[in-house]
Amino acid sequence: MKSVRAIFILIGKLLLLFAIMLAMMFVAILVYVVAAVLSGRDVESVLSFPRMNLTLAVVQDAFIVAGVWIMYVAFERKAGWPLGLRQPGAVSRLATGMACGAALLSLVVLLIWLLGGLTLRSAPFDAALGWSLLRGALFFAVVAFSEELLVRGYVQGLTRRSFGAPAAVVVSSLLFAAMHFGNANVFESVWPTVNLVLAGILFAVAREASGGLWLPIGLHWTWNYFQGYVYGFEVSGTGTDALLRVQRTGGEALTGGAFGAEGSAAATAVLAAGIVAALWALRRRKRPSSALTAPDRAP
Numbered sequence: 001m002k003s004v005r006a007i008f009i010l011i012g013k014l015l016l017l018f019a020i021m022l023a024m025m026f027v028a029i030l031v032y033v034v035a036a037v038l039s040g041r042d043v044e045s046v047l048s049f050p051r052m053n054l055t056l057a058v059v060q061d062a063f064i065v066a067g068v069w070i071m072y073v074a075f076e077r078k079a080g081w082p083l084g085l086r087q088p089g090a091v092s093r094l095a096t097g098m099a100c101g102a103a104l105l106s107l108v109v110l111l112i113w114l115l116g117g118l119t120l121r122s123a124p125f126d127a128a129l130g131w132s133l134l135r136g137a138l139f140f141a142v143v144a145f146s147e148e149l150l151v152r153g154y155v156q157g158l159t160r161r162s163f164g165a166p167a168a169v170v171v172s173s174l175l176f177a178a179m180h181f182g183n184a185n186v187f188e189s190v191w192p193t194v195n196l197v198l199a200g201i202l203f204a205v206a207r208e209a210s211g212g213l214w215l216p217i218g219l220h221w222t223w224n225y226f227q228g229y230v231y232g233f234e235v236s237g238t239g240t241d242a243l244l245r246v247q248r249t250g251g252e253a254l255t256g257g258a259f260g261a262e263g264s265a266a267a268t269a270v271l272a273a274g275i276v277a278a279l280w281a282l283r284r285r286k287r288p289s290s291a292l293t294a295p296d297r298a299p
Contacts, residue, residue, distance in 0.1 A: 006162045013075060013158060021067035028059060054139045061146035068154045076154075081161050083153040087212035097206070097218020104219075104274050105226040109233075111266040117250030120231065123243060132241040136229040144220035151176045151200070152207040152216050165208055173200030184237030185258040192236075192256075192263035198271040199223070199262070202278060209282040227261055234260035 072083060087093070112118050123129065151172050160168035177196035186192045203216040210216075228235035232242035237259050248255045256264035 003163075010159060010162060013071065014155065017067055017071045017154070020070060021063050024063045024066065025060065028063070054135050054142070057139050057142045057146075061142045064146040064150050068149055072154060076158065079161065081157050082212075083149065083157060084207060084211070084213035085149070085153070087210075087214065090212065090214045093210055093212065093214040094218045097215040097220075098222045099218075100215075100274075101219040101222035102226050104270055105223050105231070105261070108227075108261050108264065108267045108270045109231050111270065112250065112255055112261065112264060115250065115254055115266070117248065117254040117264075117266070119247045119249060120244045121247075123232070123241075123245050125243070129241055129243075133229050133243070136240060137225055140221050140224045140228075143224065144217050147176070147179070148203065148207075148213050148217045148220055151179070152203055153213050156204055156207060169201060169204040169208070172204050173197050176200035176203070180236055183259075185234075185263075186237060188257055188259060189252055189263065191253060191265060191268060192259045195262050195264075195267045195271055198268065198275065202271055202274045205275060205278040205282060209278055209285065211285075223262075231261070233262075234258060236260060236262070 068083070109118075109120075113120070155175055156168045156172040159171045163171075174197065177193060177200055180186060180196050181193075186196075203220060206216045206219055207213060224235050227233045228238075228240040229242050230244065232240075232244045232246040233256065234240075248257075253265050256262060256267065261267055
């Protein structure tokens with residue numbers, strides 16, 4: 001009965017969290033649309049903004065951070081478990097994560113290229129591309145921070161406290177995948193869904209192994225950025241400007257098709273190798289059982 005009660009409490013808190021975030025987003029969108037229409041714009045043009053929109057990402061990030069903070073302060077702070085933002089060496093862990101994310105995505109592209117799945121050529125560089133690259137870096141930084149705080153910070157921490165680390169990794173990884181089911185071309189093949197789950201597991205184990213959020217934030221950030229703005233693939237189905245231009249010469253399973261390189265069998269192999277490496281790092285910790293309670297302090 002205790003475990004059943006804990007399950008219902010977990011589900012209830014997650015539903016309340018998402019209700020809070022959706023309510024804030026609904027109010028903000030309503031205010032934005034009303035203000036835009038009153039200024040003379042039509043509703044269709046108001047709502048037809050691109051997905052890769054930095055302003056929209058910042059607003060969504062603010063609501064996610066606010067929702068997580070409200071739930072954490074209201075229900076979890078007294079329990080003493082940390083969200084994972086305060087930890088010694090945060091900058092070095094972020095840098096390590098960024099290096100690993102860039103390296104893993106580059107390995108995916110290299111593997112696809114070695115198997116004859118693509119050709120790459122450079123794009124002409126100008127001021128417009130430079131600004132696009134900068135906006136892309138900021139956009140994916142915001143996305144990585146908000147998603148990791150929500151999924152690996154709050155959801156993984158909350159689940160781990162009641163059910164242990166393995167359950168926390170599974171729950172957070174499945175939720176992470178489900179959050180991306182609305183992305184373009186995600187169901188064109190089985191590989192995007194498989195790889196979203198694997199990416200969630202990689203980030204979750206990285207959170208366990210490092211004892212905080214900054215390593216998975218770095219991983220998440222540069223995985224997306226290098227895929228889109230460096231190598232020229234779609235990111236979760238959405239195209240971007242990039243330093244390189246990719247031309248696919250292989251099948252969808254090899255190249256990821258319209259979903260991007262992360263929807264390929266090559267990404268499956270690289271993510272699986274990354275998970276093995278992260279698990280090895282976790283086992284090397286002197287106190288792996290305290291991965292969510294040390295060395296960082298709440299929150």
